[in-house]
Amino acid sequence: MNLSPDAWAALVLSGRLALWVTPAYALAGALLAWALVFGLKRPGWLDALVTIPIAFPPVVIGFALLWLLGRQSLLGQTLVELGVGFVFSFQGLWLAAFIAGLPLVVKTLQAALQTQPRDWHETALTLGCKPFAAFWLVHLPIARSAWLTGVLLALARGLGEVGISLMLGGNILGRTETLSLAIFNAVTTGDYAQGALLSALLGGCCLGLLMLVRWLQPRPSRCV
Numbered sequence: 001m002n003l004s005p006d007a008w009a010a011l012v013l014s015g016r017l018a019l020w021v022t023p024a025y026a027l028a029g030a031l032l033a034w035a036l037v038f039g040l041k042r043p044g045w046l047d048a049l050v051t052i053p054i055a056f057p058p059v060v061i062g063f064a065l066l067w068l069l070g071r072q073s074l075l076g077q078t079l080v081e082l083g084v085g086f087v088f089s090f091q092g093l094w095l096a097a098f099i100a101g102l103p104l105v106v107k108t109l110q111a112a113l114q115t116q117p118r119d120w121h122e123t124a125l126t127l128g129c130k131p132f133a134a135f136w137l138v139h140l141p142i143a144r145s146a147w148l149t150g151v152l153l154a155l156a157r158g159l160g161e162v163g164i165s166l167m168l169g170g171n172i173l174g175r176t177e178t179l180s181l182a183i184f185n186a187v188t189t190g191d192y193a194q195g196a197l198l199s200a201l202l203g204g205c206c207l208g209l210l211m212l213v214r215w216l217q218p219r220p221s222r223c224v
Helices: 005-039 044-055 058-069 074-081 090-114 118-126 131-142 144-159 163-169 179-188 192-216
Strands: none
Touching: 005 044, 005 090, 005 131, 005 144, 005 179, 005 192, 044 058, 044 090, 058 074, 058 090, 058 163, 090 144, 090 163, 118 131, 131 144, 144 192, 163 179, 179 192
């Protein structure tokens, strides 16, 4: 069975989305992890904010963003006047994937940073590094494996996002229909064969990302 033209469009859109959201995962995840571990004295509020997408139902987050960024809100009207629209657009899909996947980057990198000896940080400061420079030059390179692992996990989560994407993107055929939404549409219309094929594609992509995650994990040393 071949993919329909709409399914190909959804596949291309998901690939484009992955290209744009991956650098954002890496940069924002690193900055937030730095703020949680080194930058803030009491980061509880930020930690809770980062964790919300994990604990809250995606459709609730999507509705909140739709209410906040829609044309009826002051912020939404302002953004539209500036030429930035997050509702029923590619930008909305990007925001949905970004919010859904970001906690996986932050939490993975945060855990890795917290296991590093505090002496490393103090030594870097003693040698003349500023706190932020010490993070980028010392801590982040050592935790590079965890950082990349978090980005890959976030990408897998973002590609499979439905709830937030459905609310913000609107599931417009040929415009904001991602691969995960195309599966939802195929099942809704009773085209189970197309849905199975799309599921195999999306599942294969995510499986490939998980295999990369496993490859990045440090190998335990063996006693001879």
